[in-house]
Amino acid sequence: MIPPPALEIAVVVWGLVLLLAEAFMERANRRGFAIAAIAGLLAVLIASFFLRTTPGPATATGFWTFYTADPLAIFFKRFALVTTILVLVMAIDYAPMIRIGVPAATPQAGLGEFFTLPLFTCAGLMWMASAIDFIMIFVSLELVTMSFYVLVSFTRRNPVALEAGVKYLILSALATGFLVYGITWIFGVTGETNLARITSVIATQNVDHAPLLFGIVLVLVALGFKIAAVPFQIWVPDVYQGAPTPVTAFLSVGSKAAGFVVLLRVLGPFLMLPEVGRVLVGVTAATLIYGNFAALPQSNLKRLLGYSSIAHAGYLLIGVVAFSGAAVAYYLVAYLLMTLLSFAVLIVVGNSAGDQIEDYAGLAKRSPFLAFTMLIGMISLAGVPFTAGFLGKYFVFDAAIRQHQVALVVIGVITVGCGFYYYLKVVRAMYWLEPAADATPVHTSPLSRLTMSALVIAIIFFGVYPQPILNALSPELPVPRMVVR
């Protein structure tokens, strides 16, 4: 039996080993490092099924007061591992673009780092899933963000990537500032940084609510930046479009998922305050409306997926408002599968044609496999039954109805209609339109073919049989009681 913290430690150590090896093995094929990184993560993923049980929050002392290994944490550790593996597979396909984008003497320069940096992000995401103390949350969030600073502007010959990097750096640093400031206020009022103890302090003692609310709103600003909720979403389209595509995929899935785990944990104590609930409903409504309506006119697929990730943050927030951990977790899994599938196709097509939607014209003729894969990805994002995306929306709406969030359900249904329009725009290009005269068949490597097929099967399997994911999360987080003042 393995103690849970060993998983993160293994990932970090493996990352360091690969980084060192890369420095000393100048001639080795860099592709090998990606394969090695994937293999290491797979081993950790398997190890995560043989964990030792850990003390619960009631009896926790010492280390276990800021680190937990409850079902939610373990679930999201696996989630981070799977995401990173899939991103690395994409990164292999993306290698030619890195060669163009990085100025260097040797043809393989930069590739090694590009393949190993995601490991550190992954470790940060895994820590974040376990963090139940504000200090721990802050540190792991920084680890994730630091490695993303490098990854976003990795192709530094490309001015668009540089712009994306600068935007991400400045706004992310600002958000971090908000986070620290918010934590300080909360600590000042309650005298605690541990979430469980904060809960008991708020529930039992007579604390002043105004500064507490100020603190939690500042924390929400920082988390809103992570999950791309309106009004903290301005960076998303530019950064998503400019960053190397695998990094965009990683940002949109990994970073967002971690943000939502932290949000679920942090909100636990504070949802007892009715004001927080009202703020969240407002943010959710704004996110749904902005994300979906701003996506309508987009013509660049990467940018479209950026807006779509804002829209999906809105649906996820419905689950958060209804405080249904299962709905959020299921939606995130569905989101992982379909978003990474779309990005995988995007990389292959982007290498040979481009990222504009019109570059997909007639893809059904140039590569029926890719077109079908993208079709599944898009209809799952739109929410057609028998795909995971539909069940995700189903669970979210179900949770919202259970909590009588009528306004959010109404907005959700209207915005789903918008979603059908902009996702099917891609389908339209692939199936209705004729390919350009000079278009050639698109080549897909066996590894990405295998990955895409696995993702398609997973989307349909979980779309019909969600039970494995729901089981992995039981017992659910308790729904907090509202405090009536």
Next chain:
Amino acid sequence: MLLFIVFAPIFAAILIMFDAPARLTALIGAAATTVAALVGLFLYRPVPGGFQFVNAFPISQSWRLSFSLGADGLSLMMIFLAALVLLCAVWFSPPVEKSERLFYACLLFLASGAIGAFASLDLFFFYAFHELALIPTFLLIGIWGSGNRFAAAWKVTIYLAVGSFILLIGLILLYRSVPPAMRSFDLRDLQVVASKGGIAPAAQNNIFLLLLIGFGVLISLFPFHTWAPEAYAAAPAPAAMLHAGVLKKFGLYGLLRVALPLVPAGAQHWRTLLVVLLLGNIIYVGLVTIAQKRLDWMLGYSSVMHMGYIFLGIASANLIGLNGAALLMFAHGLSIALLFAVAGEIRRRTGTLVFADLGALAKLMPFAGFAFGVGTFAAIGLPGFANFAGEILIFFGAFRVGADWQGFHLFQIATALALWGVVISAIYMLRAYRAIFMGPPGVRLRNWTEQPALTTTLRWPAVLLIIATVIVGFFPNTLIHLLGPAFPPALVENTR
């Protein structure tokens, strides 16, 4: 048995995607489905006690969901309709110029979505199967459509997507308003709960309204009908046959199967609204239909208008009206499929469906003239066709609701107005027949020396549809005696 019926078209579609000869595989798959559905109709015994041929595969214990198929007379009738129209649509398909395999696969998926919905005992899969047809519709209209096909495809897809999400919210609300211990998606369990009064009347009102709007969008209930004519005008003929003939019946089937038996108090509450809207379907859309100048648009509007009669039968909520509604669903599916098939052939040969450009086609295409004539008479509701049997039952059923022989109330007035719909449909159908098949040759036809008549291959499916509608027209009891167990006892008592 039902498993075979539901998955035969899907299996055929997958075979086609893997390089099987497209048309042949689709024909065999559709024919096998039709034969199996017919066998099912013969094997079904109309005894009380619900569903037969049940297959159940549990999916989730925690929210009591299982993939369960089962059928009674009503669902078997609809399955048979879907299979028959699928067979005729595939048979009728003209040679496809681009991506032949995708075309047939889409047709098969469209039909299997409808069949799966009719065969599902579980509300979740009932809903999910219907949505399976959404993307094929989008592709069929977008790739092989005509006229303003892009706009039409968007419109139909977004309309149906939003409509079905409203429906989904209604279904979730239904699920949530059942006491926790008895929560289930299974129709049989829900029927038990509803018969014990397990759903609060206040909740029923909300649920029924959501279901009415959700299903109403899918059925093209006035004022949510504007997608239908446009989509059917743009769609290739086989897709229009399947969508107007079968898929649109999903919403009506849902009202008969879900809304009416499970939330009867809600149905009672919104009855007046439904009657007003359905008169919009019959009278307003009927008048709009008369004004149409193209056959495809006219057929699209006429199919919207005929939904009004079926709504009237459903709104009456007594055994006679419901039997009539079910029968008319079947009959209308056959007649509109026949009309769209002939319209598709006319378009293919002449390149136009504008009345002013056509004329005297009866001489050039005598069989098409005959088939269209039969379709016209069936659509008007002449005795001897299945539509007549359905409509007359609906009128009788609706007229007796609340009748006290002192004066006319809501339903008597509605029935009287709806009867004028028959006159309206006679006007536009006969005018269309005259404009296309009689009179002097139209502008577009004068230069054409010879129009090839329908080949034998194209005649058979038309003959099949005509035979089915005539048999049911003369012997409606063959279907009606199967329907009895489908309606809950509470509704049957309304009749006395």
